[in-house]
Amino acid sequence: MNLFDYLRGQFPLDRERGVVVNPDGDQLSYRWLGERSAVFADAMEREAVAESSVVAVQVDKCPDFLALYLAILRSGRVFLPLNPTYTAAEVEYFLKDAHVGLLVCQPERAAEMQGVVKRAGNAHLLSLGTRGDGTLAEGAGRAIAQDRSPAGGGLVKDESSSASSNAAAPRDDDQPAVLLYTSGTTGKPKGAMLSHGNVRAMIDGLHESWGWRSDDVLLHALPLFHIHGLFVAATTALRAGATMILLPRFDAEVVLEYLPRSTVFMGVPTMYHRLAREERMTRERCSRIRLFACGSAPLSVPDFAAFQERSGCTILERYGMTETGMLTSNPLVGVRKPGSVGIPMPGVEVMLADQATLNLAAEGEVGEIWVRGPNVFTGYLDRPEANEDAFVDGWFRTGDLGRRDADGYYSIVGRARDLVISGGLNVYPAEVEWVLDSVEGVEESAIIGLPDDDLGERVTAVIVRSHPEVSAAAITQAARAQLAPYKCPRQIEFVSSLPRNAMGKVDKAQLRRSFEKI
Ligand code: MLC
Ligand code: AMP
Secondary structure (H helix, E strand, O other): OOHHHHHHHHOOOOOOOEEEEOOOOOEEEHHHHHHHHHHHHHHHHHOOOOOOOEEEEEOOOOHHHHHHHHHHHHOOOEEEEOOOOOOHHHHHHHHHHOOEEEEEEOHHHHHHHHHHHHHOOOOEEEEOOOOOOOHHHHHHOOHHHHOOEOOOOOOOOOHHHOHHHHOOOOOOOOOEEEEEEEOOOOOOOEEEEEEHHHHHHHHHHHHHHOOOOOOOEEEEOOOOOOHHHHHHHHHHHHHHOOEEEEOOOOOHHHHHHHHHHOOEEEEOHHHHHHHOOOOOOOOOOOOOOOEEEEOOOOOOHHHHHHHHHHHOOOOEEEEEEOOOEEEEEOOOOOOOOOOOOEEEOOOOEEEEEOOOOOOEOOOOOOEEEEEEOOOOOOEEOOOHHHHHHHEEOOEEEEEEEEEEOOOOOEEEEEEOOOOEEEOOEEEOHHHHHHHHHOOOOEEEEEEEEEEEOOOEEEEEEEEEEOOOOOOHHHHHHHHHHHOOHHHOOOEEEEEOOOOEOOOOOEOHHHHHHHHHHO
């Protein structure tokens, strides 16, 4: 079943109910969302964007982003969201790798993206701004400006008036709905294909486990281009027919302002770390909140405790990944253990595999987390070898190392993969090393994550120079030119050589140990 049809079937019967409350107080209704998505679907049709093609969206967070997401689903195309801070070079890679049929970019980057689209093989290019502007919205009419719900009204067209746009394209559960890029140790991002059925399984599991209700108000401060903000937060809220306060980005001050009106908040550990340090984060302010959920990176026990002390609320930590959606969660009702990611989500099977033998790890021992279930993605796009490595007898290897306690709760104790998680954003060392190694005067580089109170891990470059005069500033400048800012090293260290293990691979664990001591 097309995920859009499934979601629409869960929308409140009273379509005038608010789906999004903007920070400026404007409310947009479920009726608006249905109609706006139909209008965008029609616009893609008019642009002759091929059916089933991948549509890349590099647009700032706003209500129209959600409408475009639904438009892509309902028209049977595949949604590929991209971080707005990606450079032109990064976007070009995705367009080529995913054979993108349409790129929707921010209006102010349209000129820059014209060249990118051409180099990538002439995908269509449209733009969409946060105020209903841009070439995609032009044909569609500025519906945002015209919808002043709760009464609604004044929209450019009624959803039921267009048979073509009202019907969602028929899709089977295993057909692709969303393509999300993630990486392995190779450094080249791979497109993880999530089907209509995968996403539905994930949001149904969350709906049930976290007791979603149509009168929930989600305070949404996460980006919409990752599964956390897109599926765990926004799509599950749509599944419940709930309302979202859609903040353009996380800002602790603004979050504090909207907490009293909200019932659910989700964040990465950095957000909780920052909120726990705010004087205005009081029990009274959180009195309506029924759920503070956290994930994407490990939540430290001190941050868990500090937040509890201030807010009187116990954070519910959960664990998941792009390829699989949510895997485990602490319970809504029951004990939430600090430092633990809880028990398997409904329908998800989890096992711990001994890394050497690939058999079940002994009870109480650390093993690689392997998972199975309807939520697990269908594979990486055009990467037969990666798919071969990723699956064993139908189990997906997460690359995370975990332990299970006597109560069946899991905790993540490390990663088998080379990965830095900074503020909940994944940075793949090989991708950054590749850029740094090409800087004149750099002989070789190694990217590691060092502990950071705020970001969890800080991207750190350890460099061997071939020319002694190459400076940290020059390296930073080169990184900035090619990589999104969050991937750029915040700390640069120079060494005479990199430690290597018996296999000749850089020993990153040793590097981390030596710089952690400093
Ligand atoms: C922003 N910056 C970062 C950064 N985010 N640097 C390192 N790591 C990050 N995560 C940089 C900016 O480029 C800028 O640099 C400077 O920090 C300030 O920018 P900002 O926009 O003010 O940043 P800030 O508000 O501080 O953002 C931090 C943050 C944000 C934690 C709020 O990164 C965020 O929203 N993270 C959530 C990521 C997320 O959704 N992850 C889910 C992945 S899904 P400069 O130099 O240009 O000024 C997943 C699966 C699962 O993992 O289980 O959920
Ligand atoms: P991504 O590829 O961006 O989806 O990131 C997924 C990875 O984030 C997982 O494989 C874990 O390494 C990490 N992760 C997500 N949630 C948690 C958590 N609660 N604790 C520790 N690590 C987590």
